[in-house]
Amino acid sequence: MARPILHDYFRSSASYRVRIALNLKGVDYEQRPVNLAAGEQKAAGFRALNPQGLVPMLEIDGQRLTQSLAICDYLDARFKDPPFVPAEPADRAHVLALALSIACDIHPLNNLRVLKYLQGTLAVDAAGKDEWYRHWIAEGLTALETLSKPRAGAYLFGDLPSLADICLVPQLYNARRFSVPLDGFPTLRRVDETASGNPAFAAAHPDLQEQPQ
Ligand SMILES: N[C@@H](CCC(=O)N[C@@H](CS)C(=O)NCC(=O)O)C(=O)O
Secondary structure, three states, X not given: OOOOEEEEOOOOHXXXXXXXXXXXXXXXXXXXXXXXXXXXXXXXXXXXXXXXXXXXXXXXXXXXXXXXXXXXXXXXXXXXOOOXXXXXXXXXXXXXXXXXXXXXXXXXXXXXXXHHHHHHHOOOOHHHHHHHHHHHHHHHHHHHHHHHHHHEOOOOOEOOOOHHHHHHHHHHHHHHHOOOOOOOOHHHHHHHHHHHOOHHHHOOOHHHXXXXX
């Protein structure tokens, strides 16, 4: 297999998910940073690769894959171990629900383009933008703490990492960046602590990625 190419940005949490997923599957890959702060994702060159103008985008097996969860799904189908979702239907639905509660119900509200629209077009001030950011994270994590607690072990579902953890760790990184208090989320913090000791998660951390000049 040719070495896959991941177009990403060090602080992008959707990219962070795919880095974790690639690492968990043991897939070696090349990174091509797209500088979101400089607007490179909107340039014609990158839009030709991903018309959505978003990272991540993964070139693998002659395909160009977009959407982090679709990429994780591809990797899970392509590389058997370790599985990202359990096989049993009810367990599978539970893990997907945890992952989607982050990827669909928290993350999109706090995306760069949404924050820029709030500040640029709707003239929300910096304090208002930060309040917006923290509000949606706190609300989403509150639900996730309750949803995940009964079946959490070392990770969000039992003792092995799943797609839910792949989504959780980058979201908590974002939460800390914006000083969202995490005291009320003991299960989520415990799982995050476990994951930080897992090399696949640790190597994907934004601080260890190439940063744009
Ligand atoms: N649902 C997409 C979201 C991708 C996304 O929002 N990426 C962000 C970085 S985390 C981005 O490229 N933002 C650029 C922008 O908002 O202009 C996925 O999961 O891949």
